[in-house]
Amino acid sequence: MSEPTIFELSKPQRKGVRFPRPDVPESALPEGFLRAELPLPEVSENEVVRHFTRISQFNHAVDIGFYPLGSCTMKYNPKINEETARLPGFSQLHPLQPEVTVQGALGLMYETQKWLEAISGLDAISLQPAAGAHGELTGVLIIRAYHRSRGDNQRVKMLVPDSAHGTNPASSAMSGMEMVELPSDERGNVDLEALKTECDETLAGLMITNPNTLGLFDENIEEASRLVHEAGGLVYGDGANLNALLGICRPAENGIDVMHFNLHKTFSTPHGGGGPGSGPVGVVEKLKPFLPAPMVAITKEGDQDTPPLYGFVTPEQTIGRVKAFHGHFGMVVRAFTYMLSLGENGLRDVAMTAVLNANYLQALVKDTYHIPYERLCMHEFVAEGAWDDAPEVRALDVSKRIIDFGFHPPTNYFPLIVPEALMIEPTETETKETLDRFAETLIQIAKEAREQPELLKEAPHEAPFGRLDEVKAAKDLILKTELPEDYGK
C-alpha cells in the first residue's frame, strides 16, 4: 500500500512543468548570492499527478463517508462554494488593489459582516482572523485593550472552564493574560459558585463555549454573564459550536461580548486536511473601536442611482493587525455562498437538524455507552468509550474499530473532563440511515469489547494502514526525507 515519497520518485533531469525562455534580454545574475545546489525532486507531471492521486485515496473524508468528529462540524461542503471561490473575479484580485477596482469583493465582505451580525446579535464583525484560535487571540486582545483603555490595567485574569478546548487557555496565555480554570458543575454547566469567587477587580473576562464541549447548552450562561459583567469583566464566546444555535438564539442576547465564528465549521467551508479555516470575530458596540484593522465599511453611502462605496477603515483604538492583508477572503466567499443558499430559514433548519441528529444518535446509543452528563444535547454529545467489564479496552480502541466499518471515529479524549471521551457530532447533513448504521456499529463494538476485545485492540483491520507507532515517530523524529549528499547538485 505505501507509496514512495516525491523525493524517491525523482531522477536528475526529469522535468515537470516548464516556463518560457525570457522574452527580455538577460541580466547578469548577482554573483556571490547564487545557491550551489537546489535539492528539490525532479519528476514528470504524470508521476506527480499519480503520486498525489494515489495517496489521496488513503484518506477518509466527508465525501467518502460519515465523519462524526466532535467539535469539528464535518458537514457536507457544497460544491457550488468551490466554484464561486474560484471565479476569476475573486481569485485573481491582488489584496492591495485600489478600492475602486474591488468594489465587488469589498461589498461581499461587508455583506458577510452583516449576516454574521444578524446571526450572532453582535454589533460589528472583523473578518481578519485566519482560524478559530486566531479569533480567540484577537478576541482576548480586544478584551485586554478595552480594560487598558479604561485604565483597568490590573484586569489580567481570564477564567476558562475545565471543559474548554486547548486553544482557549493557550490563547489567553499568548495574550499575556493569567488563566484560571473553572470547574464544571454536575450538569456540565460552568460552576457558578466557583465563578463567583473569582469575580474580583482583577477579572478580565470569562471564555465560555456555548453549547459547551459536552454538547450541552450552558444553562448558567445568562447568570454567568451577569456575574462577570457585574464584576467589570467581559464574556468571550468560543463560537466553535454555533452550528447548534443558528436562528435558534443569538449569543449576544445571552451576554456574550466577543465571539469568534468558525467559517470552516458552521458555514461549510472545507477543512482542507487541517485548514485553511477562517475565524471572524464579532463584538458588542463598546468593543468596536478595538477591532483589528482593517475592516470593511461603507465609506460613501449610495443612493437610488449609485451603489454605496465600500472601503477599508481602521477602528480608532484598534488592537492592530493580526495578519497581513485582510483575512481569508477565499473562505469568506465560500461562507457567503453558503449563507445566501440557506437564507434565514435554511440556517435555522441547519441548527434544528444538527440538534435532532445528535439527540437521535445519543438516544440510540445511551444504553450502551455511558453518557456522563445525560441531558438533551445540542449538536453533539460525549460518551465514554470504556466499560468496567472490558478492562483492556479504551476509547482509542473503540475508535480504531469504528474505522473498520467505513466511518471516521469521533473525537477522542476531549473534553478532558470526561474519561475516555468519545465526542460525537453527526452534523445536519447526515441521513437517518447513516445514523442508524453508525449506532448499530457502536452497539456491536460494545459487544465485541467484552467478547472479542482483541478485535478492538488490533483494529483497524480494513484500513489501508494498521496502527502506526507513535512512540517510534517521537523517538526517531524523522521529520523530512533525508537526502543523499549530492542530491540537487
Added chain:
Amino acid sequence: MSEPTIFELSKPQRKGVRFPRPDVPESALPEGFLRAELPLPEVSENEVVRHFTRISQFNHAVDIGFYPLGSCTMKYNPKINEETARLPGFSQLHPLQPEVTVQGALGLMYETQKWLEAISGLDAISLQPAAGAHGELTGVLIIRAYHRSRGDNQRVKMLVPDSAHGTNPASSAMSGMEMVELPSDERGNVDLEALKTECDETLAGLMITNPNTLGLFDENIEEASRLVHEAGGLVYGDGANLNALLGICRPAENGIDVMHFNLHKTFSTPHGGGGPGSGPVGVVEKLKPFLPAPMVAITKEGDQDTPPLYGFVTPEQTIGRVKAFHGHFGMVVRAFTYMLSLGENGLRDVAMTAVLNANYLQALVKDTYHIPYERLCMHEFVAEGAWDDAPEVRALDVSKRIIDFGFHPPTNYFPLIVPEALMIEPTETETKETLDRFAETLIQIAKEAREQPELLKEAPHEAPFGRLDEVKAAKDLILKTELPEDYGK
C-alpha cells in the same frame, strides 16, 4: 466493498439540487400529456457526491498507474487541457450562434485542421466524426461516394487485413460495402500476393492500419498502396496507431488517401471511461469534395489589419452530415492545447519515446513471452500469454494476475491472428522505472504460471473485486435496477 445503487439510496421527498420558483406567471399544464409517475431516485447532494466518489475509487485509471492497454494509447492526459476546454469562451457557446460571434472557436478548428494536415500530409480535414469508428464510416462513405461520382458503381469490395480491429470490417459493412479479409504474411505485413488477386474492377479500396495491430510498421505499405491505386482503388488508413509516426513519416506519403485520427489516443484527450472520443478524417486533394458537411474554412481572407473571417462551408459533393452540429468541439480544444504545447519537436519526441518504450519493454520480456512476429516494433507489441508447459494458464489469467501488482492489464485476445494475445502499449509518458517494474512483474507471472498456476487462475487477489461472473450476467440479463411497482408515484 460493493456500493448500493443510486436507486437504493433514495427515499421519497429527499432532495438534491433545487430550482427557483417561476419568476413568471404560471401557465396551465397540458392536460392529458402529463406523466403519472417519475420513478427517479430522491437523494441528497451529500449522498450523491459520496456515492460517485466512492465508486470512482473502484477504478484503475491513468492517474492511478500504468495502463498499457494495447491499441488504446493510454498516455497521460495533461491537466491544462481540462482547463482550456472549460474556459467559458469555449464551453458556453451554442453551436448555432452566428459565425461572427464565434470567430475564436472557428479559428481554433481551422488551425486544428491545419495541424492535422501537416502531421499526416493529407490535404483536408473534417473534424466532424465523434470517434475512430465514426471516422472509419465517414472515410468509407467518402470512398464509396468518390467511386460513384465517377460512375464506378461496381466498386464495392473493401479489403481488410485479418489483423484489423473489429471496427474496420464493421464500418465497411455499415456503409454497404462488401468486406473481403486479407491474410497477413509471416512478417506480419499485409500479404501482397493475396492482395494482388483481389485487385480487380470491383475493388473499392483497402483499409489498412499502420503501424498495424501487431505494433509493426507494414513494410509493404507503399507497394500495397501502389497496387490498390493501380487497380483503381483507394487506401483507407486507420490512424489509431498514429502515435508511432508523429513527425516520423507522413501517412499520405505512404499512399494513404483517407485516414481518421483518434484525438483520444494520439492527442491526449482523456478516454472518459469509454468516451467521448473524437475521430477527425483527413483526405487527399481529390477526395476533398466528398468530406462531410460542414467544414471550417476561411470565408474572407484577412490582411495586416484584420484577421481572416472563418465560417462553415459545405463541400460540393459532400457525403452529408455524420452527426448533428460540427464535431466534438470540447475534445478538439483539448487536442489543440496539446499540439500547441508540444510543437513540431515535441510531437516527434512523442513518437520516438513511444517507440523506444515499446521496444525496451519488448526486449525485456521477449525471452519469457513468445513474440510471434518478432521485429523491432513501433509503439506497441503483441506477446502470447500462454506456454506449452503451463497448459491451464491462458492470457486472461496472466492479465488478471497483473492486476495484483497495481497495473492495468494489456489488451487481451486482439489482434485475432495471435493466439492468447497480450497487446502491450506503454506510451511515451511512462518512466523507465515503471517499464522495469512491469517487465519484472511479467517475468514473475510467467514463473508463477508454471509453479503456482492457481495464483493466476484465481487472480486478482488484491483488487476491490474478484473475477466477475460473465456467464451469469448474460444469462440473467439484469440491465437496470428493478424498481418496486410504486416507485416514483
Added chain:
Amino acid sequence: MYTPHTKADREAMLKVIGVEKVEDLFECIPSSGLFPDLGLPEGLSEMEVLSELSFISSVNETTQELTSFLGAGAYNHFIPAAVDSILRRSEFYTAYTPYQPEIAQGTLQAIFEYQSLIAALTGMDVCNASHYDGATAVAEAVNMAYHRFRERRKRIVLSPRLHPHYRATVHTYMEGMDLEIVGEDLEPDCGTEELIQLIDDNTALVMVQYPDFFGRIYDFTELGKAAHEHKALFAVHINPIALGMLKPPSEFDADIVTGEGQPLGVPLSFGGPYLGLFATKKEYVRKMAGRLAGETVDTRGQRGYVLTLNTREQHIRREQATSNICTNQGLIALASTVYLSLLGKNGLQDLAELNYHKAHYAAEQLSTVPGYHVNMEVPFFNEFVLHCPVPAAEVNDMLLPYDILGGYDLSKDYPSMTHELLVAVTEATDRSEIDYLIEVLEEESYE
C-alpha cells in the same frame, strides 16, 4: 514535453534493445519521407498555452454574455456544480472502456445506473451505454430497424419535424442501403394522420420527435398503433428534460426511444461532445447496438457489473455486426447520471415545469408585439415557432447589435418557413431577458 526520460535512461534502454540511437528503431520505414519537416511551430510552455487559449476563447461571445434564445437541439441549462466535481475525478475520466471489470466497477456501476435512469425516464426496458449524439442515435435506430427486418423492409417514415440534422445523418448513414425514406417532404405543419398514411407493409420504422423540432407536444398513441398494425417499429426521439413532466414514450408503445442527452448536465460547448440516448424494449435488446452493463456477482459474492452481450458488437461479430460503435460517450453519460441523481424526481419535475412556464410567458408576451405571432393552440414545451413580420434572418440581424440571439432561423431547413424563428426558453433565461427581447422588438417595430 510530457516524456520523462533522462539522457541516461535513454542510453540504458537503447543498449537493452541493442540499437545505437532512437532513430535506428525506424529503419523499416521507407527512408524517403522519414523525419519530415512539418513546418509547425515550436512547443509552448503551459503558461503560454493558457494565455493563447484564453485569448482565443475571449474572441468568442458566450451565451452568458449574450441573451440567447437559441435551442434547436442544444439547450442552455443550469449545471449543478457537483456534476463537474465528479467528472473531474480522474478515476473516471482517465480510465477507458471497462474491459477489466475487477478494476472498473466505478465505471461499470455508473453505466448500470445510467441505463437504469434513462430506462426509468423513458419508460423503456433497456438502454445502452450511449451513442455519440442525438443524430447518430436516430441513425442507429433506423439501422436497427432495417436489420430487424433482415434488410427486407426498405421504407422508413420520418416526421418532417424530426431535427433536420438528424434526418440528414440518417441519409448519410444509410446511403449504401437503398432505403426509401419518406415523410420529410410533408408540410412542416402536417398532422400525424399524414404520417400514418405513409406507413405500409414495407415500412421498417416510423420515427417522430417528442416534443418535436418546433417544441410541440403531440399524442402519438394512434401513430404507434398504426406502425404496429403494419408490424413496423415505432421510434420516438425525446428531450429528456421534457420527460420530467410529460408522459414517457412507452405510453405510445414506442419500440425504440432515442434522445439528445445534452440537456442533462452537459455544457453547450459549441456542439459537442453530447450524448446519444438509446432505449428499447427487452425483446429487441439483442438487436440494439452499443455497450451494455449487466449485473452479476464476483468470486467473493459481491454484487458487481460487467459489459454483457458482447457478441452483438463489432469486436466479436466484425462485419456481421449491425453497428461499428466502439468508443462511446462514457463520461458524458456519467454527467447525465450525476445530474439526474442530483435533481431526482422532484427536481426534474420542477425543472420541466419551470421551462414550460417561462417559455409560455415568453410566447404570450411575444404575441403581444405587433406583427409577431405564436400559435398557442398546439401544446409546446420550452420552444416554439415565432412568426415574424419580416424574414427571420432580418429579425436576427436586427437583434444581434442588442446582444440578443433571437432564435434559430427555420428557413435554413424549411424553405417555406421564411418568417419563422424557433425560440427556446429555459430556466436559465431570466424573465428580465424575455422582457428585454420584447422591449427591443417593440422599439424596432416593423409595423
Added chain:
Amino acid sequence: MYTPHTKADREAMLKVIGVEKVEDLFECIPSSGLFPDLGLPEGLSEMEVLSELSFISSVNETTQELTSFLGAGAYNHFIPAAVDSILRRSEFYTAYTPYQPEIAQGTLQAIFEYQSLIAALTGMDVCNASHYDGATAVAEAVNMAYHRFRERRKRIVLSPRLHPHYRATVHTYMEGMDLEIVGEDLEPDCGTEELIQLIDDNTALVMVQYPDFFGRIYDFTELGKAAHEHKALFAVHINPIALGMLKPPSEFDADIVTGEGQPLGVPLSFGGPYLGLFATKKEYVRKMAGRLAGETVDTRGQRGYVLTLNTREQHIRREQATSNICTNQGLIALASTVYLSLLGKNGLQDLAELNYHKAHYAAEQLSTVPGYHVNMEVPFFNEFVLHCPVPAAEVNDMLLPYDILGGYDLSKDYPSMTHELLVAVTEATDRSEIDYLIEVLEEESYE
C-alpha cells in the same frame, strides 16, 4: 437545503428521542430570545446563487484584466493546472487534521513531503505543517524566540525592511509581553551594520527579510554572526521563489526561517488564504509551534506517518503552550507541495531567473524614462523601488485609467518615501506589458 430528512424520518427520530417536536429539543435555552427573527432573506437555489456571485465577482477588475505591477508580499505567478486538479480531490479538501493516521495517510504523507520540500528549499533541518501566513509566521518566530529565552530577553531587532504588515502583526501578537521592539525606525535605506549596532545581550531575536520588502538582496552572514555573538536567535523571512536561485538562509546560519508561501501555486484571492512557512534548526524543534508529521511504521511493517511531538501543542499543554495554533493552512500547504513537485529543481530555478530577468528589464527601461529612477546598485530579485518625479500616489492615479496598477505606494508605510513606488515583475508580466507601462509613463511625462 443540504439537510436530508423526510417528514417521516423526522417523526421517527423524534419518537426515539421521546419529544414531540424538534423545537422541544431547545427547551433548556432561555426562552426570551428563542427563534428570533434574524431579518435575513430567504435562501436561493444554486442557480440563483451562482448568478448572484458571478455578478458580484464581475464588478471587480482582476489582475488578468489589468496590467498589474503590484507585489509587496503577494505575487501574481502562473499556477500549473495540475495543482488545482489535486486540490479539488475531495479526499484532501473534505478531510480534517489527520487525527486518525490509519485513514489519513494521504494528508500525512503530503505534510511530510511539504516539510521535506520547505526544509530542502530553505536549507533548514525541520519545518512545521504551516502557519496562517507570512505575517503570523513572523509573529510566531518572535514568540518562539521570546519563549526560547524563558521570557527573559526582551529586545527584538526587526529590520525596517521587514514587511510592514508583518511588523504590525508582531506588535499585536506581542502586545501583552512588554517587549522592546527596535530597528523599525531606522532609515528605510539603512545597512545591516545599523541593525548590528542594536543587538545586545538582552536581544532574543534579530529578524530580516530576504529579499527584503524592497526586493533587495543582502548578504546576512555578518548579521547572523553578530546575533549569535550575543546568543540571540537570528531569523530570516524569505520569498520561496527567490530561493530558486539565491543562497538559502541556512548559509547565513539562520536559526529560524519564515516565509510567505503564496507564490508557490496559491491564487492571489484578495489576500488569503495564504501560507506561513516556518522552519528551524533541529535543536529548536521542541520550541517550534505548529503541527509536525514524522515518519514511522504501522503494525504491518508499512512505512507511514503520524502527527508527532504533540506535547508541544495547545490541546495537551493548554495554557503552557507557546502558541495556540490549531487549524492551520493544510490545503494551501498541499498546493505548495504539488507546485514544488511539478516545478522541481530546474523549474524553480528557471522561474526564479525568469522573474529576475524580467524585473531587471523593467527596472532598466523605467530608468530611461525622464524623471524616474531605479537604484541598480544593490542587487534585487523581482521587485524594486521606483523613484518617481511626483508623489507615487499621483503616478498610480494617473496610470489607473490606462488599466495599469503601477505598484505599491511606499509612503503608506514609510512616510519619508513620498515619491517611491514598489514595482513587482514576475513571469506573468509580459514584456509587452512592461513596454506599455513605459510608453504611458513617457507620454504622461512630468518633466
